[in-house]
């Protein structure tokens with residue numbers, strides 16, 4: 453029997469506000485433990501929370517950017533459970549009346565586009581962080597840091613619309629790009645500012661009802677999400693084929709073993725005894741505010757991608773990669789403004805530039821090669837000052853040193869040789885060094901031509917103009933020169 457997976461994702465995005473969601477404490481990262489706390493975020497009796505307007509505005513932005521309806525009335529509720537990192541004994545979240553509902557995100561797949569439903573977007577507060585002793589003296593202790601307690605999160609719940617780990621990966625990348633374009637979240641999975649839980653089940657292909665699902669946690673990179681899903685789908689299919697039942701539960705992704713492990717039975721909403729937080733008034737969001745926020749929305753990734761295809765006539769694949777982050781799209785446009793050959797710019801960015809950045813785990817805004825330098829180098833190729841081959845070395849050098857391409861080419865003596873006399877001399881030397889090959893060529897073994905091109909390039913240290921080398925070599929070998 454053929455099975456198909458059904459995947460839905462819950463993402464928690466940490467919102468980039470200066471202060472926490474219900475108090476004035478700073479949201480700064482990396483401070484001394486428990487220095488960014490107050491009676492409100494540590495749940496002292498008698499303290500009162502007040503909602504952060506900026507956090508609400510960010511959630512409205514996100515709701516609009518994902519085509520959701522912004523609820524005129526939403527409500528903070530208490531989600532009750534005990535855990536040492538939760539000082540109040542409950543988390544303030546939204547339940548029955550979320551801030552935004554019923555939107556979608558469009559993802560691009562090989563076979564075309566697909567809409568993934570956004571069921572809801574709501575606001576909630578983060579919990580603290582447990583730290584288990586890391587030195588021999590402290591290994592039997594656990595510590596808790598409340599600095600993160602009360603940091604605003606947006607939870608984004610998708611519909612069960614994805615049918616493969618790749619689709620899930622695409623959805624996450626698109627959602628993260630939206631958050632980054634809106635400048636409301638850094639989207640860093642490794643640092644935990646963008647976290648993802650996955651609900652996954654399998655069912656026989658063609659069946660309408662969903663199978664029993666498991667919830668996967670603890671995946672802190674896109675690759676791990678895809679790998680965990682792949683593993684879990686295989687595991688569930690194998691169980692069904694053995695005649696076993698899939699249990700509804702929460703499973704942890706074990707990075708080292710590459711497997712998912714049962715953590716606990718999945719709790720139901722009623723286990724949390726949600727009820728409206730009596731310390732917070734309901735949120736009433738006026739249409740006027742929503743319209744103001746709507747007007748402030750930037751060009752979103754999908755819009756920018758369509759514009760790039762239209763305006764710069766580049767393939768969809770290029771446009772998708774270049775618009776993946778706001779800085780990379782800005783880099784592209786700045787370079788094209790200076791050197792108006794979009795496809796050439798795109799090729800260099802997607803090839804050499806992104807490869808170097810990836811190798812060094814750098815973001816494009818930390819790239820030592822500026823759009824100005826790249827465009828200058830491309831102009832030098834176009835003018836014939838340097839060959840395309842030498843340009844690769846110039847680029848590498850620019851990346852290592854941050855220098856101007858002109859300076860590098862001048863200092864290294866990499867200017868292209870267009871002097872026919874000089875190229876002819878190199879041809880002469882190459883032919884003298886390989887008389888046997890010359891004879892073979894003249895007997896009709898024309899394939900040897902490429903060998904001579906290589907030799908001449910070697911003689912000129914790659915600086916000869918390839919077009920001239922071809923022309924002159926042809927003439928000379930055929931005895932016309």
Ligand SMILES: [Zn+2]
Pocket residue numbers: 472475476477488489490491492493494602
């Ligand atoms: Zn506080």
